[in-house]
Amino acid sequence: MIFRMKDRFGLLTMHTPIRRCLQALNREPQPTLSLFKDPSSLRSFSVAAFSNHNISSPLPIFTNSKPASAFGKWHDPRYFSTSKQDDHTKKADIHEEIEDEDDSDDNYDDEDEEDYEDDDDECVSVSSSKKVYTAEEKEAEATAIGYKVVGPLQKDDQVFKPYEPAFAVVQIGSHQFKVSNGDSIFTERLKFCEVNDKLILNKVLLLGSASQTIIGRPIVPDAAVHAVVEEHALDAKVIIFKKKRRKNYRRTKGHRQELTKLRITDIEGVEKPQIELAEKPSESAKKEQEKVPLSA
Amino acid sequence: MALRGVWQLKKLVVSYSDWGGSSKGIRAFMESHLPAFKEANPQLEVDTEMIRGQHPHLKALYKNHNDRVVCVKNMDPEEILLHATRLRNSLGRKVIKLRTRHVTKHPSVQGTWTTALKYQDEQNQVL
Numbered sequence: 078m079i080f081r082m083k084d085r086f087g088l089l090t091m092h093t094p095i096r097r098c099l100q101a102l103n104r105e106p107q108p109t110l111s112l113f114k115d116p117s118s119l120r121s122f123s124v125a126a127f128s129n130h131n132i133s134s135p136l137p138i139f140t141n142s143k144p145a146s147a148f149g150k151w152h153d154p155r156y157f158s159t160s161k162q163d164d165h166t167k168k169a170d171i172h173e174e175i176e177d178e179d180d181s182d183d184n185y186d187d188e189d190e191e192d193y194e195d196d197d198d199e200c201v202s203v204s205s206s207k208k209v210y211t212a213e214e215k216e217a218e219a220t221a222i223g224y225k226v227v228g229p230l231q232k233d234d235q236v237f238k239p240y241e242p243a244f245a246v247v248q249i250g251s252h253q254f255k256v257s258n259g260d261s262i263f264t265e266r267l268k269f270c271e272v273n274d275k276l277i278l279n280k281v282l283l284l285g286s287a288s289q290t291i292i293g294r295p296i297v298p299d300a301a302v303h304a305v306v307e308e309h310a311l312d313a314k315v316i317i318f319k320k321k322r323r324k325n326y327r328r329t330k331g332h333r334q335e336l337t338k339l340r341i342t343d344i345e346g347v348e349k350p351q352i353e354l355a356e357k358p359s360e361s362a363k364k365e366q367e368k369v370p371l372s373a
Numbered sequence: 374m375a376l377r378g379v380w381q382l383k384k385l386v387v388s389y390s391d392w393g394g395s396s397k398g399i400r401a402f403m404e405s406h407l408p409a410f411k412e413a414n415p416q417l418e419v420d421t422e423m424i425r426g427q428h429p430h431l432k433a434l435y436k437n438h439n440d441r442v443v444c445v446k447n448m449d450p451e452e453i454l455l456h457a458t459r460l461r462n463s464l465g466r467k468v469i470k471l472r473t474r475h476v477t478k479h480p481s482v483q484g485t486w487t488t489a490l491k492y493q494d495e496q497n498q499v500l
Contacts, residue, residue: 230375230378234378236378237377237378240478240479242479242482243482244482252474254474254475255475256475256477257477257479257482259477259478259479260475260476260477260478261475261476261477262474262475262476263471263474263475264474272375272461272462273375273378273380285482285483286482286483287482287483290483305375305377305378307375307376307377307464308375308462308463308464309459309462309463310459310462310463310464310466311459311463311468312468312470312471313468313469313470313471315470336471338464340377
């Protein structure tokens with residue numbers, strides 16, 4: 078016996094279970110977004126709707142795991158629609174699709190559309206430790222973290238200049254540092270660079286020197302901080318010891334963090350005070366002044 | 374592992390035994406990965422040494438006269454390559470907990486802030 082009026086008459090509202098919506102979609106092919114009023118589900122559906130043209134059915138693929146659990150509730154025959162034949166046929170189809178989606182759901186996150194499309198094309202199982210990056214993926218991830226690999230250090234490069242009184246606030250990953258020429262910085266392991274590689278750190282939040290300060294909103298667009306990778310090493314071992322007293326529970330775990338040491342070589346984008354050049358033009362100006370009155 | 378462009382690892386000594394089972398991995402490493410490793414690092418002196426009756430190890434000598442020894446008994450050749458690469462990638466620093474993540478000789482550019490410091494506008498008005 079169908080108790081709810083909405084289920085009886087096929088009206089779709091916010092409280093309509095998602096499975097009901099699917100059935101409605103099956104009957105009338107329509108853009109899916111307009112039917113759902115729940116804002117959180119809207120967000121996930123907008124990612125799904127435009128990708129994946131491989132599956133020919135008009136059903137959307139849900140990136141959220143919520144729909145799968147929602148389906149779990151509604152397998153009971155009591156909750157099916159008025160036309161029982163409809164339900165039996167649809168149930169079989171949707172069963173299979175749920176199983177597929179369950180597997181694929183686990184792999185997908187709401188965050189990156191890029192990753193979503195790549196997984197679709199390659200059908201790779203999740204083992205992030207041995208993922209092979211293409212060159213573009215490397216660059217994209219690197220720029221997301223906040224740096225760019227320029228290339229290995231050549232012998233003739235004179236990158237290590239003497240100290241210049243200018244500083245920059247640079248962000249790498251989630252950490253920010255106030256750097257100047259000749260400083261060294263320990264960051265989390267940067268994946269795509271080797272030792273003795275030149276880097277350009279492009280997420281610069283603030284630049285400063287003796288005469289000028291440039292504040293970024295949030296980053297300064299044309300600023301660059303050059304750095305060289307000095308070292309990829311492991312930190313000292315930290316022992317993580319857990320104990321619950323009188324409960325016979327004791328765990329010991331060792332951890333060594335992987336770090337990268339960068340040496341900052343150059344800061345671009347600020348006015349740096351140039352003392353040497355200031356002296357020479359003043360000398361030549363004096364000489365010119367002396368000459369002019371003589372000629373006159 | 375390069376301080377201002379200068380590689381810090383001077384010498385890598387690969388010690389193995391030709392009889393023991395714990396050296397099986399390192400013997401395979403010496404045949405498969407070691408030549409490539411040598412070519413990739415021409416600045417590095419790589420020696421092989423046979424020590425009978427002992428477990429195999431990698432000994433690294435650095436420019437600051439530090440040495441690090443890594444025991445590679447019962448390891449796969451790939452793991453041994455990873456350890457060798459790690460030794461090459463590090464400076465000869467002592468492995469202790471980091472004090473700061475930012476090492477600098479010139480901490481201040483525009484002057485260190487004190488409570489007595491007053492900021493001035495371009496028109497020389499005190500803010």
